[in-house]
Amino acid sequence: DAGVTQSPTHLIKTRGQQVTLRCSPKSGHDTVSWYQQALGQGPQFIFQYYEEEERQRGNFPDRFSGHQFPNYSSELNVNALLLGDSALYLCASSHGWGPSYEQYFGPGTRLTVT
Amino acid sequence: QKEVEQNSGPLSVPEGAIASLNCTYSDRVSQSFFWYRQYSGKSPELIMSIYSNGDKEDGRFTAQLNKASQYVSLLIRDSQPSDSATYLCAATGNQFYFGTGTSLTVIP
Numbered sequence: 001d002a003g004v005t006q007s008p009t010h011l012i013k014t015r016g017q018q019v020t021l022r023c024s025p026k027s028g029h030d031t032v033s034w035y036q037q038a039l040g041q042g043p044q045f046i047f048q049y050y051e052e053e054e055r056q057r058g059n060f061p062d063r064f065s066g067h068q069f070p071n072y073s074s075e076l077n078v079n080a081l082l083l084g085d086s087a088l089y090l091c092a093s094s095h096g097w098g099p100s101y102e103q104y105f106g107p108g109t110r111l112t113v114t
Numbered sequence: 115q116k117e118v119e120q121n122s123g124p125l126s127v128p129e130g131a132i133a134s135l136n137c138t139y140s141d142r143v144s145q146s147f148f149w150y151r152q153y154s155g156k157s158p159e160l161i162m163s164i165y166s167n168g169d170k171e172d173g174r175f176t177a178q179l180n181k182a183s184q185y186v187s188l189l190i191r192d193s194q195p196s197d198s199a200t201y202l203c204a205a206t207g208n209q210f211y212f213g214t215g216t217s218l219t220v221i222p
Contacts, residue, residue, distance in 0.1 A: 033210065040117075042170030042202050042212030043158065057211050090157055099145045102164065105157040 002027045004093050005093035010113045013081050021076045021109045031055075032074040033103060034066060035090040044091055049074055050097035077109075086113045087100030115140050118205050120213035128221050133190040135216050137203030141212055144190070147179055147186045150202040153214065158202055161188070193220045 007019050013019050020028050031050045035043035039076045045058035050070035068074045072093075078085055092103035120137050127133045139147075150158035164170045164177040164186065168201050176189040186205075190197055200215040 031217075037211075040214070042204075042214045044212070045210040048210075056209050064178050088157075099210070102148065102160055103210075104160060105150075107159045 002102075003090055004029075004104055006089075006091050006106040006111060009107070010110045010112075013021050013078040013114060014079055015083060017063060017081050017112060017114055018077065018079045019081060021078075021089050021111070022073065023076070023091030023093075023106060025091075026104050029093035029095050030105075031073050031094045032068060032072065033092045033094070033100065034074070034076045035087045035092065035105075036085075037059075037090055037108075039087075042053045046076070048097060055097050081113045083113050116213075117143050117207065118203055118213040119218075120203050120216050121218060122214055124217040126219045126220055126221055127193050129193060129195060131193050132221070133193045133197065133218055134186060135188040135190075135201050135218065137187065137213055138185045138207050139203075139211075142217075143205035143207040144181070146206045147177070148204040149175075149186075149188045150204060150212075151197075152188060152200045152202055153197075154168075161201075172195075182186040190218075193218075195220045195222050 033048040034046040047057040049057045052068045063079045088108045091106045094101035094103045129142045137194045149161040164179045170177045174191045202215045203213040
């Protein structure tokens with residue numbers, strides 16, 4: 001049973017650049033959520049995608065955008081990178097969307113902005 | 115008040131003891147509650163979910179939810195050194211909210 005996968009594992013970018021992170025959900029799941037986790041903090045919810053639409057969004061600026069594809073995989077795009085965007089970016093998948101469904105996390109992408 | 119609050123710890127218990135982890139939440143979250151375990155350098159792993167008042171048991175883990183007092187707790191019985199990790203409480207409202215986590219160390 002394939003779990004949630006993310007790519008790349010690590011990424012180093014320069015301030016002002018743009019980055020795209022990718023996620024494939026667990027087999028049988030159709031909903032993908034993205035989180036940002038700074039060191040020593042809990043994950044912060046960015047947004048959730050279901051049926052190729054953004055269904056819920058956290059308190060993140062428009063520099064953070066996403067997309068979901070027909071095969072349920074997803075991308076997170078961050079424009080105009082800031083030093084403060086350095087964090088672990090986590091993708092989580094669930095079967096169904098909304099607040100009651102259990103989410104399973106991928107291994108994450110460690111983004112460093114210099 | 116933050117939506118989900120946890121004591122950051124660290125919490126230390128001897129091997130074989132019961133570890134008790136607590137989480138309080140605000141009025142902005144009220145629907146579903148989850149406990150995750152996160153080892154250093156790894157991503158969170160789901161331990162269990164709880165949706166209604168009372169206790170829910172799964173192996174050595176018991177989650178307790180008290181909506182009147184707005185707290186949810188996780189008990190780990192017969193704690194093992196492999197349980198040493200950060201435990202994250204999560205809750206849902208109009209979005210998903212995580213606490214900052216409680217660091218647990220089980221001493222052999």
